[in-house]
Amino acid sequence: MLHRSQLHGSLADPAMTSMNLLNEISIRYPEAVSFAAGRPAEQFFDLDAVHAYLDRYLDHLQKERGLPPEAARRQVLQYGRTKGIIHELIATHLAVDEGIEVPAESIVVTVGCQEAMFLVLRALRGGPEDVVLAVSPTYVGLTGAALLADLPVRPVADGPDGVDLADLRRVLAATRAEGLRPRALYLVPDVANPSGASLPLALRHELLALAGAEDFLLLEDNPYCVFGGAERLPSLKALDTERRVIHLGSFAKTAIPGARVGYVVADQPVSDGAGSTDLLADLLGMIKSMTTVNTSPIAQAVIGGALLTHDHSLRAANTEVAALYRRNLALVLDGLARRFPPGNGVTWNEPRGGFFLVLTVPRVVDDALLELSASQYGVIWTPMCHFYPGAGGEHQLRLSVSQVDPDTVDLGLDRLAALLAS
């Protein structure tokens, strides 16, 4: 018999247990109206497209890159390059869609954005003095990857604009005063998960300047930028003139979740102390060779074919689905306004787009309330406290709109109102 106390500490962390509980609740209450799932909409899922994308990529290898048929076949079916095979297509996509100009060599194709986060955090954990900062509330995948990398997470307040620079300065000073080394700040600058917040342009510039002045990296995670609303703001990486930004990307929301393809842009030079310099991306590739060897080239080919089919632009390809998310968000916001008039004690933010919004309510929001909501009221959502590395969110819940069904929005919100009135 093994004992959990003799296994890695991440397995005993409350964050891991609570995530399991959240995943379970949708399974235990399948009939509940769900505002919990952060998964992409499924209306446009198309299996024929998977076949077509695969063929399109093979065609590209042969016709545009001049590979003989057996070499093209080998590239998709054999073990492959650790850093991936669609890095050049991703570089073009980043230039076209996001104005990010980076050499393809600085891109590592990963098994979803989760692996990208783990590779970066593992690399940055040089010793017990290292910590990572995260805008809080934060994405639970970041918390999980940090636990696995034995890297403590220090929360930084988000404030109304997505990051509170005064709090960031305070946390930097406090961690250094403890003898710790803050390596990076993790954030989602556009329509964040879970808060829905987006950083204004001026704040992006100030944050980059602070990262330079205080010598830390920015881990920019941008899975929802395509769904960020009408006004487009440049990503931190697009504004990054000093290679301060490590950019994390995902095709799960913009192409196909089931491909499990993401990437990291890491164009930072790393000195070996003996006069030689490597690209951080190459060192992340070394770590990747110990975790997954390489990202399935079949899955990469599917995403590569999607990029080729849409002329490297996923903004263009996602026009319809972006409209669907905007409609869902509007439905939920309208429904909230009708049910909770001003002064009622229930408030919420109005994100520019994305998948999530946050409700603040005049009672404690915890797993017990969620259990009551699921079992007695037939509606599920996510307690915000799970997204805070420290304390926080005790009166808040997250509503996800990505899989909302227009026919049940009102029913779900009625049930939520009944719960909150109980």
Add this chain to the structure above:
Amino acid sequence: MLHRSQLHGSLADPAMTSMNLLNEISIRYPEAVSFAAGRPAEQFFDLDAVHAYLDRYLDHLQKERGLPPEAARRQVLQYGRTKGIIHELIATHLAVDEGIEVPAESIVVTVGCQEAMFLVLRALRGGPEDVVLAVSPTYVGLTGAALLADLPVRPVADGPDGVDLADLRRVLAATRAEGLRPRALYLVPDVANPSGASLPLALRHELLALAGAEDFLLLEDNPYCVFGGAERLPSLKALDTERRVIHLGSFAKTAIPGARVGYVVADQPVSDGAGSTDLLADLLGMIKSMTTVNTSPIAQAVIGGALLTHDHSLRAANTEVAALYRRNLALVLDGLARRFPPGNGVTWNEPRGGFFLVLTVPRVVDDALLELSASQYGVIWTPMCHFYPGAGGEHQLRLSVSQVDPDTVDLGLDRLAALLAS
């Protein structure tokens, strides 16, 4: 500017640097005859089969498991179950091909066997007192995963039969005397990489008994068992009556490397100290949720379709390719016998099958000799010293036969003989 000394220790380990060098040499000398690549043969690679397998799996979901079309589509294209979607097919495959009877719930589908190794080693690293033992010479992927998990590797001699039990007892006692906790022994019981050794049946039983008596786990890695030769021996997991064996598997050699699908069987109970018990597989799934979330369901569907197409038996499906590897091995063994008569000082083992054999030569075999061999003699191979966590293999080199071309075997061996005579 970042500094490598401030990054994770695995990035500064000589084992990582040397693996990079080995990967590079094939790229730098593409014209050399190669006995270095451990990759599967490519003669039977078939892209049409990928499409067919995907369709076969979808058909299975709908016709045999009764899923409506949209649910089947969702299973392949949406985020999915952390432990995977083809666990039941893998459980049947293990019963049919290997006589391993385990509940499907004890299987975690992973991004190749590499992720399986990392998940297990990360889980078993509870504290700085934990170490893993490995039969030495050992697979470099194990060394890499252990580096990444901060888990020291203690070598155990292989001896002529694949593991030297006397040395194993000595290493167990020595590590415990140091206050360390040996958690598991890693080994490849059938036609190992790199040694080609296979454990006789009696030794398998003795090893299992010792694991029980001395309270450690066996990490059985079995990627080549299908190619193990005429006489079939049961895997350790098939003989395991006390759940001492964690079984690691891969479809890279038996199906398609480019799918990057492997798995781990972990049916061990884990007590939480408060009266509750989990399956180790479920805890590995929790770690997987922090590394890759889930293995690409598209890639799993391709492998699932392959299993369905071949009635769950990869032994039957690999008859032709197994014959090809046997022919290659025979060609190389014959060629060696013709060039190095007894008393010449060059000796080698004669594995039952598999991809690899080991040559012992009367000179020092290191990276410098490999560089000379590649640049001046036009033949590449792998210095055995890279497979020893400690010292060892200084007079040995590994020859891989998996990608040998019958038309160039003699040329390659002539060049090798010329190098050794120089």
